[in-house]
Amino acid sequence: MIPPIARRFVAGESPAEALDHVRKANRRNVKVIVNLLGEHYDDRGPVRDDAAAYRSLVTDIADSDLEACISVKPSQLGLDLGEDVFREELETIVGTAADRGVFVWIDMEDHTTTDATLDAYEEFARKYGGERSASDRDAGGTGGVGVCVQANLKRTRDDIERLADVPGKVRFVKGAYDEPTDIAYTDSDRVNTEYEALLEFAFEHFDGGIAVGSHDPAMIERAIDLHEEYGTDFEFQMLMGVREDAQYELAREYDMWQYAPYGNRWKSYFYRRVMERKENLWFALRAIAGR
Ligand code: FAD
Numbered sequence: 666m667i668p669p670i671a672r673r674f675v676a677g678e679s680p681a682e683a684l685d686h687v688r689k690a691n692r693r694n695v696k697v698i699v700n701l702l703g704e705h706y707d708d709r710g711p712v713r714d715d716a717a718a719y720r721s722l723v724t725d726i727a728d729s730d731l732e733a734c735i736s737v738k739p740s741q742l743g744l745d746l747g748e749d750v751f752r753e754e755l756e757t758i759v760g761t762a763a764d765r766g767v768f769v770w771i772d773m774e775d776h777t778t779t780d781a782t783l784d785a786y787e788e789f790a791r792k793y794g795g796e797r798s799a800s801d802r803d804a805g806g807t808g809g810v811g812v813c814v815q816a817n818l819k820r821t822r823d824d825i826e827r828l829a830d831v832p833g834k835v836r837f838v839k840g841a842y843d844e845p846t847d848i849a850y851t852d853s854d855r856v857n858t859e860y861e862a863l864l865e866f867a868f869e870h871f872d873g874g875i876a877v878g879s880h881d882p883a884m885i886e887r888a889i890d891l892h893e894e895y896g897t898d899f900e901f902q903m904l905m906g907v908r909e910d911a912q913y914e915l916a917r918e919y920d921m922w923q924y925a926p927y928g929n930r931w932k933s934y935f936y937r938r939v940m941e942r943k944e945n946l947w948f949a950l951r952a953i954a955g956r
Pocket of ligand 1: 707710771772813815840841842879880882884904908924931944945
């Protein structure tokens with residue numbers, strides 16, 4: 666069972682608990698991106714299991730009136746075993762999701778996975794995403810595929826030029842992985858500058874489909890300014906348990922999606938959330954102390 670302190674960041678262990686969380690968030694106008702926790706499998710068994718779990722989740726979402734989509738990790742779908750394994754498993758999920766009108770995000774992992782992830786995204790977005798139109802991208806709409814790009818990687822400026830014409834969505838994040846300095850910016854000010862430049866390019870050149878995946882008030886403000894300047898469609902995305910008051914507030918005016926993980930592999934995800942910020946550590950310690 667997941668202890669109450671971890672429940673702030675993790676929606677539960679079962680799909681039923683995850684969907685219950687979606688229902689509660691939807692009541693506050695927040696839509697939910699559901700992720701089954703799991704990564705870096707070196708065996709086909711868990712890859713097949715997680716792909717099957719995602720197909721089943723897609724069906725549950727499609728059969729409900731919930732505003733939800735899913736997000737998968739390449740190494741959860743077998744990328745460590747080979748690009749062919751990853752594509753094969755991903756296509757079973759994207760195909761089911763396209764039939765049932767559920768959107769599929771592909772998370773971005775460390776730089777060794779970027780090419781394989783973007784190549785798979787481009788192929789499946791063109792095959793299953795249809796035309797890039799506002800109605801195609803709507804919540805709970807007609808399916809489609811999205812990918813995440815990281816502002817800390819120097820290559821991302823070139824990548825988004827390539828992605829501008831792909832009929833899918835792109836989630837912009839600062840980047841969660843420690844990367845070598847020859848290929849990545851490591852200074853946080855530089856990453857912020859880069860993030861803003863990427864957003865500016867996207868708002869100017871994309872025909873919508875922009876997801877601003879950040880909790881940073883400065884980036885959020887910048888995205889709103891760029892939306893006002895260029896009129897391009899976009900959405901905000903934040904993690905479950907992080908700045909939830911801001912999520913509810915933004916949801917009054919903007920398209921707001923919350924990324925909510927679930928599953929029995931919650932420990933390392935929870936520890937990452939706790940360790941990344943002092944406030945979260947205090948929150949966890951207070952909960953353990955019962956205050
Ligand atoms: P930071 O640069 O960490 O912080 C900037 C400011 O934001 C802080 O000063 C504070 O004001 C505010 N803030 C940030 N965190 C908190 C907090 N916990 N509590 C209160 N205020 C806070 N990374 C990947 O590499 N690949 C992915 O696929 C990926 N997917 C993601 C999906 C979503 C929906 C989100 C939100 C993030 C994802 N990330 C992913 C993580 C991302 O790369 C960053 O590591 C993470 O979001 C932290 O950067 P930030 O922009 O939120 O703010």
